[in-house]
Amino acid sequence: MKVRTIYLPESLKTINLPEGENYISYCHSQPANVTEISPIPLVGRASFTLPRANILLIKSQRQLTLFDGNSPIRQYPVAIGKPSTPTPAGNFAIATKIMNPGGVLGTRWMGLNFDAYGVHGTNSPWLIGQMVSNGCIRMHNAHAEELFTLINIGTPIYIRD
Numbered sequence: 001m002k003v004r005t006i007y008l009p010e011s012l013k014t015i016n017l018p019e020g021e022n023y024i025s026y027c028h029s030q031p032a033n034v035t036e037i038s039p040i041p042l043v044g045r046a047s048f049t050l051p052r053a054n055i056l057l058i059k060s061q062r063q064l065t066l067f068d069g070n071s072p073i074r075q076y077p078v079a080i081g082k083p084s085t086p087t088p089a090g091n092f093a094i095a096t097k098i099m100n101p102g103g104v105l106g107t108r109w110m111g112l113n114f115d116a117y118g119v120h121g122t123n124s125p126w127l128i129g130q131m132v133s134n135g136c137i138r139m140h141n142a143h144a145e146e147l148f149t150l151i152n153i154g155t156p157i158y159i160r161d
Helices: 023-028 141-150
Strands: 003-006 015-018 053-058 063-068 071-077 090-099 108-112 118-120 131-133 156-160
Touching (some): 108 141
Antiparallel strands (some): 053 063, 063 071
């Protein structure tokens, strides 16, 4: 039987692996210590959400504005629905928040309480400012991530033409 010698960091010993085995399969066969980790209670964490957050989207300007009460906090450029699949106008609320949904949704998804529409990041940032989506509101990923941390589920979103 042939063996290969693998030299591990100084804190570990040298091992001889049987032919056909590699370092990863050897590591998988070794026992592991299991440690249980408890999350920090929510009480001890800082909350960065705005207590009176609400969102106004003006479709003609392709601009989303985040308010804390009546005070504008942030403005973001957005892409909206194309003429054949327009972004709906009306009064809605954020119903779901999902981190890293992937694909065309970018790094954050904030679903509206209406059909399958939502505010989300994008994997095509060059399309921001245009009418290209199937009705959703697309943002740069960094902007979607910032908005995601500043709002809660239930945050009102007003979409106007």
